[in-house]
């Protein structure tokens with residue numbers, strides 16, 4: 529019996545039956561089996577890979593079993609998903625993957641299902657992944673075929689194609705590559721130069737970012753809060769807001785939890801001799817903001833309130849970060865199971881809240897102040913549609929040139945490399961980062977200045 533397959537099956541059960549997040553389910557199962565620590569990397573690769581390609585494996589299993597998934601026992605489906613992944617996307621020899629699946633079916637599920645698992649596994653192994661995709665693509669329209677080739681649900685493939693045309697395929701495929709951790713130094717607490725040199729590579733565009741061969745938890749500065757883990761895209765949009773602000777006055781982070789951008793903004797606000805009010809509606813996430821900014825001796829106040837019913841006066845702030853709750857479609861490479869859990873209705877359900885928060889952020893600005901409207905999603909409904917609605921509903925905001933501000937930020941980084949195209953067709957003043965172009969999460973940024981009364 530393979531330990532790796534058994535541990536992975538337990539994680540998959542939590543993900544598919546209990547709707548647990550893959551990373552949390554994985555941690556839980558590994559904690560319960562400390563004697564299997566040496567298998568962590570293999571179990572992680574198997575589970576995350578299977579989750580990413582789940583929709584494709586499901587279609588392969590239906591074709592190979594000639595049954596609908598709903599006609600199979602859920603435990604058998606999970607075992608076949610993992611087996612399909614081992615055969616089609618990992619280096620496990622087919623006979624080993626099939627035999628281990630059969631052993632597991634017999635001993636852990638029921639002897640009667642071993643024959644079915646054997647037959648389906650062997651049929652899966654008759655084709656490569658490319659051959660399966662080709663076979664299953666017969667008769668599909670171009671969007672369904674794109675979704676199958678890139679292992680996404682149709683509505684996400686459609687959303688990307690709408691934005692990127694032929695480039696959508698590269699963007700979707702980039703979601704299948706795990707993101708490497710990027711770190712950030714907190715301005716005012718330490719500089720990149722303070723880090724031990726031989727192991728540190730500065731990021732290309734964020735003046736505060738770096739990567740390291742060490743695990744983040746092994747870096748002293750991360751442990752004491754002078755540095756942290758933060759995607760380079762998040763660093764760039766926070767730094768862009770700070771760069772665009774020229775008015776004086778306090779800064780506001782409207783939706784601050786868990787606090788990555790807040791921690792960077794505190795340092796940038798202190799440089800300008802001002803301070804940050806960091807607001808978050810969820811108490812446990814507000815605690816994370818306080819934890820993430822703990823290394824600053826001053827310059828930040830954390831509060832817990834609904835940003836639509838603010839606990840502060842309007843017309844006060846020189847800078848507002850409105851990093852609104854969103855579908856997270858721009859961070860799919862970090863959340864292997866997320867694409868199959870979300871639905872296009874989830875996006876539609878968020879846009880009202882996003883617009884309300886954008887209005888409240890704008891109301892909080894003093895005349896001349898600047899708001900960054902940010903999402904970790906490229907979906908038009910959460911990005912340019914919200915900005916268009918905001919601008920249609922009020923006449924006190926001007927869009928600033930976000931691509932130019934991002935280029936200026938990137939120009940201040942040590943690499944001196946220009947940032948590849950961040951433009952959004954039809955909306956020249958907003959910016960969109962992409963994993964396949966920039967190696968960042970797909971962060972959207974609009975910068976809006978409030979007119980003076």
Ligand SMILES: C[S@@+](CC[C@H](N)C(=O)[O-])C[C@H]1O[C@@H](n2cnc3c(N)ncnc32)[C@H](O)[C@@H]1O
Nearest residue numbers: 783784785786787788789809834835851852853
């Ligand atoms: C995209 S996350 C923000 C990420 C954060 N800026 C960072 O960099 O770590 C959005 C946050 O908005 C919070 N949120 C949701 N509804 C809110 C509301 N009505 N008022 C304030 N915050 C809200 C969520 O709990 C979530 O923590």
